[in-house]
Amino acid sequence: MSSTTAAVPxxxxxxxxxxxxxxxxxxxxxxxxxxxxxxxxxxxxYVRALEAARGAFAPVWEHTDEISLVVTETELRWESVPVLxxxxxxxxxxxxxxFKDGVRELRLQKxxxxxxxVALLDMIQRVRKGSPDEDDLLTMFWEQExxxxxxxxxxxxxxxxxxxxxxxxxxRPRVIEQGAREELxxxxxxxxxxxxxxxxxxxxxxxxxxxxxxxxxxxEYERDLRSxxxxxxxxxxxxxxxxxxxxxxxxxxxxxxxxLLASAxxxxxxxxxxxxxxxxxxxxxxxxAQRNAMGAIPDxxxxxxxxxxxxxxxxxxxxxxxxxxxxxxxxxxxxxSLVTVFSWLVKxxxxxxxxxxxxxxSRLASANTTELVKLIAAHDASVAIEAMRRAGSLRTAxxxxxxxxxxxDGDAAMRLAGAQALAEIGSPGALQVLERxxxxxxRDVRVATARAIAARTYxxxxxxxxxxxxxxxxxDADLTEKMAIFEAYGAxxxxxxxxxxxxxxxxKGFLARxxxxxxxxxxxxxxxxxxxxxxxxxxxxxxxEKEAIVRNAINRALRGGPA
Numbered sequence: 001m002s003s004t005t006a007a008v009p010x011x012x013x014x015x016x017x018x019x020x021x022x023x024x025x026x027x028x029x030x031x032x033x034x035x036x037x038x039x040x041x042x043x044x045x046y047v048r049a050l051e052a053a054r055g056a057f058a059p060v061w062e063h064t065d066e067i068s069l070v071v072t073e074t075e076l077r078w079e080s081v082p083v084l085x086x087x088x089x090x091x092x093x094x095x096x097x098x099f100k101d102g103v104r105e106l107r108l109q110k111x112x113x114x115x116x117x118v119a120l121l122d123m124i125q126r127v128r129k130g131s132p133d134e135d136d137l138l139t140m141f142w143e144q145e146x147x148x149x150x151x152x153x154x155x156x157x158x159x160x161x162x163x164x165x166x167x168x169x170x171x172r173p174r175v176i177e178q179g180a181r182e183e184l185x186x187x188x189x190x191x192x193x194x195x196x197x198x199x200x201x202x203x204x205x206x207x208x209x210x211x212x213x214x215x216x217x218x219x220e221y222e223r224d225l226r227s228x229x230x231x232x233x234x235x236x237x238x239x240x241x242x243x244x245x246x247x248x249x250x251x252x253x254x255x256x257x258x259x260l261l262a263s264a265x266x267x268x269x270x271x272x273x274x275x276x277x278x279x280x281x282x283x284x285x286x287x288x289a290q291r292n293a294m295g296a297i298p299d300x301x302x303x304x305x306x307x308x309x310x311x312x313x314x315x316x317x318x319x320x321x322x323x324x325x326x327x328x329x330x331x332x333x334x335x336x337s338l339v340t341v342f343s344w345l346v347k348x349x350x351x352x353x354x355x356x357x358x359x360x361x362s363r364l365a366s367a368n369t370t371e372l373v374k375l376i377a378a379h380d381a382s383v384a385i386e387a388m389r390r391a392g393s394l395r396t397a398x399x400x401x402x403x404x405x406x407x408x409d410g411d412a413a414m415r416l417a418g419a420q421a422l423a424e425i426g427s428p429g430a431l432q433v434l435e436r437x438x439x440x441x442x443r444d445v446r447v448a449t450a451r452a453i454a455a456r457t458y459x460x461x462x463x464x465x466x467x468x469x470x471x472x473x474x475x476d477a478d479l480t481e482k483m484a485i486f487e488a489y490g491a492x493x494x495x496x497x498x499x500x501x502x503x504x505x506x507x508k509g510f511l512a513r514x515x516x517x518x519x520x521x522x523x524x525x526x527x528x529x530x531x532x533x534x535x536x537x538x539x540x541x542x543x544x545e546k547e548a549i550v551r552n553a554i555n556r557a558l559r560g561g562p563a
Contacts, residue, residue, distance in 0.1 A: 270328035302334035392421030423452030490526030521553035528557025
């Protein structure tokens, strides 16, 4: 009687938590791998993919602090469950990339996604390129010294080899499994090199030579290869008159500007723009088409859309590039960029960036007054106001005609900016335009105008100022406006204005009623501004004044104090 024993299938224990959580994490990690390969690191698509991959680790860490993934040729397995499967051993398959270089297991610890995931993405991309000079994945792992990722591997160059587990840089002397410990330790001891063995050799370097070698190596590492490449391309362009060669170089330089800006490499861009300008001056054999094509390269950064996008990305960045790099870039902006710079001055939140934009705006405005004057008529109020402010600080006389139009047709904010600009320009034509604003309907414009006329002592405005002092409107105005009008009158009228001011301060009207105390106080300050003997006498006649505000003004005027 015979019997047969049925094969019992191997049963794997149930995973400690649903595998769907790990599958989703690896799915989003794989998307981050592809985005890392396809996009620049400041591209929104790449940033979103990276953040999504990091977020996918959170559900895993709710269940455990470490996850172990077994690597096969086509799969990643967790707790014997396939959680990432790629159908074939393709060159861009993540399991195959790990497997072919000997990696057999990855152990990811909590914190890996924030500290070391980007480094792993870099290594995967480098391995995918397959350059003959590139290190293999295990060498990259070893150099990186991961803290949150452990891995097991086999020596793919030998028959089998014992798997090794790298824990951290501090634990590396203990990573070899027991079976191969003695042999590998002996090999390692034999391979140790003692630098003291070479001290007495004929060709050992002295301290000065070592220091020189270190300095030269440091210089080589710090050398800006991008600028070298740009210089080489421009040399070829200048020396090769062939149309196809120059056309190709122009196209490549255009692409280079875009890529350098996208990667925040601003100093090479500034260098490129400066060199292009010099070549266009040196090269005498450029055709009109070549000159136009080459001249369009510096225009790229000054185009409104490109410059606005650049400023916005800088304003939103956590850290700005080096100030020297940004300064060099902004120094290459064209006059056409003034409108974009002006419009962003009021929007920028980053203090450092605003300071750099202010400097660039001042340089562009002072060097391009024609463009500056045009912007006073800009439809964007913020641009127009900034243009007026710059024209005033530069005392640009050519800005007076457009400012006169603003004082006639602009709204209150525009007229106020125009009045301040005219006051700073201070030319006879500017003050003549400003004089008409004494009767402006807006209180702030009237105050600014009166103060500017007083500061400039613009005597042709006296008739308008005197009419305002005698009029009813000033008596209904607030104290600030009253003081501005009377101060302007005191600055312009001289001795001839004493009787009017004396009458306001001291004379009694019908039924012994006097002017409002604020008006009388302002008249006292105007008399103090005149400062003649007649003016002082008028002040002393009111020395016994009972109204506190008038009495204080008289005392200040007699002392020659400020209003």
